[in-house]
Amino acid sequence: MSHxxxxxxxxxxxxxxxxxxxxxxxxxxxxxxxxxTAYGMGAATTFVLTMATGASYIIDHFLLIPFGxxxxxxxxxxxxxxxxxxxxxxxxxxxxxxxxQTLGIYLPLITTNCAVLGVPLLNISNNNNFVESLxxxxxxxxxxxxxxxxxxxIRERVEGAEVPVYFRGxxxxxxxxGLMALAFMGFAGLDKYQ
Amino acid sequence: MLMNLFKCKGGVxxxxxxxxxxxxxxxxxxxxxxxxxxxxxxxxxxxxxxxxAGDQVLKGQLIGEADGWxxxxxxxxxxxxxxxxxxxxxxxxxxxxxxxxxxxPDGRDEWIAHQPFDxxxxxxxxxxxxxxxxxxxxxxxxxFPTHGKLTPSKTVPMEELVINGAECEPFITCDDLLMRERAxxxxxxxxxxxxxxxxxxxxxxxxxxxxxxxAAMRAAVGALGxxxxxxxxxxxxxxxxxxxxxxxxxxxxxxxxxxxxxLGVQCFNVATAYTAWRAIAHxxxxxxxxxxxxxxxxxxxxxxxxxxxxxxxxxxxxxxxxDTDGIIMGGPMMGFLVPDRQxxxxxxTNCLIAHDDRLFPPxxxxxxCIRCGSCAQACPHELQPFExxxxxxxxxxxxxxxxxxFDCIECGCCSFVCPSRIPLVQYFxxxxxxIWAREREKNAADGAKARFEFKxxxxxxxxxxxxxxxxxxxxxxxxKKAAExxxxxxxGEPVAExxxxxxPVAAEASPxxxxxxxxxxxxxxTIQAAMERAKAQREASQPKxxxxxxxxxxxxxxxxxxxxxxxxxxxxxxxxxxGEKTE
Amino acid sequence: xxxxxxxxxxxxxxxxxxxxxxxxSIKFKVEGDPLIEKIEAILPQTxxxxxxxxxxxxxxxxxxxxxxxxxxxxxxxxxxxRLADLLGREVKPLNAEEKPKQIAIIDEQTCIGCTLCIQAxxxxxxxxAAKQMHTxxxxxxxxxxxxxxxxxxxxxxxxxxxxxIDNWKWKYPVVEIKAAPLKEAA
Numbered sequence: 001m002s003h004x005x006x007x008x009x010x011x012x013x014x015x016x017x018x019x020x021x022x023x024x025x026x027x028x029x030x031x032x033x034x035x036x037t038a039y040g041m042g043a044a045t046t047f048v049l050t051m052a053t054g055a056s057y058i059i060d061h062f063l064l065i066p067f068g069x070x071x072x073x074x075x076x077x078x079x080x081x082x083x084x085x086x087x088x089x090x091x092x093x094x095x096x097x098x099x100x101q102t103l104g105i106y107l108p109l110i111t112t113n114c115a116v117l118g119v120p121l122l123n124i125s126n127n128n129n130f131v132e133s134l135x136x137x138x139x140x141x142x143x144x145x146x147x148x149x150x151x152x153x154i155r156e157r158v159e160g161a162e163v164p165v166y167f168r169g170x171x172x173x174x175x176x177x178g179l180m181a182l183a184f185m186g187f188a189g190l191d192k193y194q
Numbered sequence: 195m196l197m198n199l200f201k202c203k204g205g206v207x208x209x210x211x212x213x214x215x216x217x218x219x220x221x222x223x224x225x226x227x228x229x230x231x232x233x234x235x236x237x238x239x240x241x242x243x244x245x246x247a248g249d250q251v252l253k254g255q256l257i258g259e260a261d262g263w264x265x266x267x268x269x270x271x272x273x274x275x276x277x278x279x280x281x282x283x284x285x286x287x288x289x290x291x292x293x294x295x296x297x298x299p300d301g302r303d304e305w306i307a308h309q310p311f312d313x314x315x316x317x318x319x320x321x322x323x324x325x326x327x328x329x330x331x332x333x334x335x336x337x338f339p340t341h342g343k344l345t346p347s348k349t350v351p352m353e354e355l356v357i358n359g360a361e362c363e364p365f366i367t368c369d370d371l372l373m374r375e376r377a378x379x380x381x382x383x384x385x386x387x388x389x390x391x392x393x394x395x396x397x398x399x400x401x402x403x404x405x406x407x408x409a410a411m412r413a414a415v416g417a418l419g420x421x422x423x424x425x426x427x428x429x430x431x432x433x434x435x436x437x438x439x440x441x442x443x444x445x446x447x448x449x450x451x452x453x454x455x456x457l458g459v460q461c462f463n464v465a466t467a468y469t470a471w472r473a474i475a476h477x478x479x480x481x482x483x484x485x486x487x488x489x490x491x492x493x494x495x496x497x498x499x500x501x502x503x504x505x506x507x508x509x510x511x512x513x514x515x516x517d518t519d520g521i522i523m524g525g526p527m528m529g530f531l532v533p534d535r536q537x538x539x540x541x542x543t544n545c546l547i548a549h550d551d552r553l554f555p556p557x558x559x560x561x562x563c564i565r566c567g568s569c570a571q572a573c574p575h576e577l578q579p580f581e582x583x584x585x586x587x588x589x590x591x592x593x594x595x596x597x598x599x600f601d602c603i604e605c606g607c608c609s610f611v612c613p614s615r616i617p618l619v620q621y622f623x624x625x626x627x628x629i630w631a632r633e634r635e636k637n638a639a640d641g642a643k644a645r646f647e648f649k650x651x652x653x654x655x656x657x658x659x660x661x662x663x664x665x666x667x668x669x670x671x672x673x674k675k676a677a678e679x680x681x682x683x684x685x686g687e688p689v690a691e692x693x694x695x696x697x698p699v700a701a702e703a704s705p706x707x708x709x710x711x712x713x714x715x716x717x718x719x720t721i722q723a724a725m726e727r728a729k730a731q732r733e734a735s736q737p738k739x740x741x742x743x744x745x746x747x748x749x750x751x752x753x754x755x756x757x758x759x760x761x762x763x764x765x766x767x768x769x770x771x772x773g774e775k776t777e
Numbered sequence: 778x779x780x781x782x783x784x785x786x787x788x789x790x791x792x793x794x795x796x797x798x799x800x801x802s803i804k805f806k807v808e809g810d811p812l813i814e815k816i817e818a819i820l821p822q823t824x825x826x827x828x829x830x831x832x833x834x835x836x837x838x839x840x841x842x843x844x845x846x847x848x849x850x851x852x853x854x855x856x857x858x859r860l861a862d863l864l865g866r867e868v869k870p871l872n873a874e875e876k877p878k879q880i881a882i883i884d885e886q887t888c889i890g891c892t893l894c895i896q897a898x899x900x901x902x903x904x905x906a907a908k909q910m911h912t913x914x915x916x917x918x919x920x921x922x923x924x925x926x927x928x929x930x931x932x933x934x935x936x937x938x939x940x941x942i943d944n945w946k947w948k949y950p951v952v953e954i955k956a957a958p959l960k961e962a963a
Contacts, residue, residue: 034862037865059790063786063790064786067782067783067786068779069779069782069783069786072783072786072787075787076787076790079787079790079791079794080790080794083794083797083798086798086801087797087798087801090798090801090802090805091801091805093805094805094806097811097812097815098811098812098815098863101812101863101864101865102863102864102865103865156590156593157584159588159590160584160585160587160588160590161588234942284942286942286945287947288940288942288945290940290941290942290945292941292942560950589949617950620947620950621950623947624946624947624948624949624950626947627945627946627947628946630946631944631946634944635821638822638919639820639821639822640822641917642821642822642823642824642900642917642919643817643822643833645900645901645902645917646822646824646832646833646899646900648901649899649900649901
């Protein structure tokens, strides 16, 4: 049981997909201007990433490996992810058009979010079973949402601060992200306790 | 009388500075050289002036009529001549002008005929209206028309009536002196409020730094045999805020979106009760009030001052020290420096403080917020001033509202305790007025949109109606022509060709009315086409048809022509046509 | 042979996913565009046409379809800012000069009562009848200036709205910077 807990904690905090593995930086910088959009993006990515890990595990184990088509992994994963993203976008367009508009280009870009492709591939290279894959996927997604929302909160506050002119906007955001990554390094070793 | 007091959160204890002005009894200020009475002295609508320059007025005469229910009448404070009704600078932080009635007193101070109001036999509505006509407003500083607060909630039974004699703000002692010297009338006034609201309990809250006032009120309550409880509350700024006093006395916390009546509580100031009693029992409208004159003066004292007295003249009575460089209206926590020394005393003026650098040393410059949280501990409303400050400063008004900026009563506790000397309240006022301005703009935009859409709708409807009218007229004319032609043929007149030519006209025209009746507007295009054809046909046949017209027929045709012309004109400019008709 | 198998499997995947998406597009069909209403709520509703569209709603539709957000001078820089926030676009400087809020005033001596301005006013803020003097209902006027060109006698002028106690706003606290008095050495 604790094994699964370690996978989860490891994915959320220790090996945080954004701040430690440096995957998925594009939406991390792009949609963290407002807390509201960060919530939406976090939810959308969590959904897509969890679905993608599950679907890719099934495809990998029941289609690609039996037929010896492992070389088609990246291609078939991307197609699956794209379909899931399309589905998510339709659902968001139906439920919250403003969120769709604010997420803008970043919503379809979840398709090319390297975190979403990277996590299923990591699952395979780690030889995770189905439950582990799902946990790792969900954990990574939660980790992504967590730092995205924290970062958006910080950025909203930084908006009100007296930042030197040349540091305003993306520059101070980069500095902030770097400091956050340093802070997350502090979790290293948390999942090694046996 | 013992009772449990509830705790009020936050608060500060600034030096009270009240002892200076309580040594002398209340004095009546002399009639000043001129009175400037602003018309807008209460929350709500601006009263309409009902006097003109040159009018003679008597003391207590109505000069401004209440505009709407939330508005209170304004009266002449003394007898004299109206000099002008004009814009004058107001005791308002903006330093802007507003409409005032300027009166040159004649010195006789002659009352208009007035008699007591028989309130025991009057309906509650009549009492409320009488109080409105007497200009009774909340004298604690908010100047909300009192009659508006005297309607009990229909759904919630009135539990407690809270009478505010706390007077928590430093320097101010006018309520203290009022309770000491005129306790009986205050208690009688509270009796009126009790009769109108029918509460289960009446609680009079007085801070424990005014033992004489509390004793006087207890004595008056006892003498009149009223079941009111006089409760001494701990001295803590801002215990005299309505919501704070309600909280301390009843334990009820009034939420932001609700009024205190929704919780079965109502709160009035002692001075309001006093003026209500004067109005009811003596028929005297609110023409004067008690004002504490203190600060950098030789003889701080409370004066009974006519509304409209220039502040400068009032201050002279207490002989200010020569280094006085301004007048603060209100207390040091919530008051403001008046923009001009000549501004008049209004109903909201409870205190004038002569300002100088010794009493109020200039604030050292603002330092950055260190997020120490002192302001949050001091805030009586349990807000987070440092967060509201952060977002007000960044002009992120949506966020300030998320931190409940509209629950802020601007008491100034946060600015008082701030170690970085940040003028927090100024930031909050700025944010609030920006949000209000936005709200106004939003409402204006919504109204404009509604009117624009209505105009479009109306124009479309008018167009459709016009087309319909034209089609009908044309059809009628064509039918008439056909009938004439038929009549001519039947009469056997020697215009056989004419009759033959007229037949197709009738044939062409007859389908038109059929087409017109159902779905008139929708078939406008076909109608127009039919009309054109009918017209062409008619013109072709006209020479033959009109050769032998009788004078009556000719007249008819002329009339139709005139109508048609009128109809065409209408199309170009509708109001012009109506104008012609009326001529 | 392997190639055929690979193609077949990918095709199968494509068909399954395509069917799923097709079903979803029917199930989650969006009717109307609620975004337009949100955009319109930000626009100032002056109906002035300075954006090049006949009214605020057409402009809102145009924005939703990708038009620039900086074409509304009455909305001001702040309006552009709010549109940018809503739509997640870049803030652009206004394409025209920002004017203070103003209202139209009819010089009632000169007015000949032609009713042309009444027809031009998009928000019915002018009252009057033919050959009677017209006047502006000040609280309803949006300051769109549409009544200026039709007036044949040029009796309408625009005046900025004066500040009064009701619309006065607290100013942003400004820290005064003063030279501190020099302390003499003890």
